[in-house]
Amino acid sequence: MNNTTNGVMKNGTENLCRILENAKLNPENAKRDDYISWEEYFMAVTIATSHRSKDPATQVGCVLVNEDNHVVGAGYNGFPNGISDDEYPWGKQSENPLETKYTYVVHAEMNAIMNATARQLKNCRLYTTRFPCNECAKLIIQARIGEIIYLDDKEEQWQSQAARKMFDTARIPTRKYQKTGRKIVIEL
Numbered sequence: 001m002n003n004t005t006n007g008v009m010k011n012g013t014e015n016l017c018r019i020l021e022n023a024k025l026n027p028e029n030a031k032r033d034d035y036i037s038w039e040e041y042f043m044a045v046t047i048a049t050s051h052r053s054k055d056p057a058t059q060v061g062c063v064l065v066n067e068d069n070h071v072v073g074a075g076y077n078g079f080p081n082g083i084s085d086d087e088y089p090w091g092k093q094s095e096n097p098l099e100t101k102y103t104y105v106v107h108a109e110m111n112a113i114m115n116a117t118a119r120q121l122k123n124c125r126l127y128t129t130r131f132p133c134n135e136c137a138k139l140i141i142q143a144r145i146g147e148i149i150y151l152d153d154k155e156e157q158w159q160s161q162a163a164r165k166m167f168d169t170a171r172i173p174t175r176k177y178q179k180t181g182r183k184i185v186i187e188l
């Protein structure tokens with residue numbers, strides 16, 4: 001199709017009008033409008049990431065997103081590199097602290113920060129399926145992460161309360177992800 005008027009390239013507005021006109025005339029040319037939002041997309045990636053965890057009780061996912069909406073890090077709760085999932089305990093309770101998972105597991109947020117492809121995480125958004133604990137909060141603050149978006153909070157836990165207190169003091173906003181009811185089916 002000729003895209004010039006008197007040898008001059010048509011400007012963007014004219015082209016846009018032509019595209020809209022075309023879409024009205026022929027709906028097959030229109031883009032789909034039921035695509036998921038950025039927010040739904042990042043939380044979906046975060047939930048998908050949690051499915052990598054081998055913790056039989058609680059699977060946590062975490063994703064870091066920079067100001068250009070690029071995912072720059074992802075992590076889930078698991079044992080450190082080289083520590084065998086089969087030899088170390090996944091249990092919660094024992095009189096011996098050497099025999100519970102809590103002594104060994106690396107939290108999802110910590111893994112996401114450690115795995116990040118970007119060196120600078122300043123102003124990144126952190127999506128997590130669970131509100132961070134106090135230990136991860138310290139790392140998050142030091143990494144200068146700009147916002148926390150969480151799916152679940154375990155407010156009754158002192159670790160989350162301490163984390164919230166530190167985020168408030170450090171002026172890092174936190175907000176609960178607002179579920180939209182949107183469902184996506186992924187067949188693997």
Ligand SMILES: Nc1ccn([C@H]2C[C@H](O)[C@@H](COP(=O)(O)O)O2)c(=O)n1
Nearest residue numbers: 057058060077105107108131132133
């Ligand atoms: N913000 C969080 C909180 C917890 N985790 C991990 C640590 C454990 O693997 C599991 C919690 O175990 P539970 O006491 O619920 O059986 O979740 C994390 O990665 N990030």
Ligand SMILES: [Zn+2]
Nearest residue numbers: 107132133136
């Ligand atoms: Zn943590």
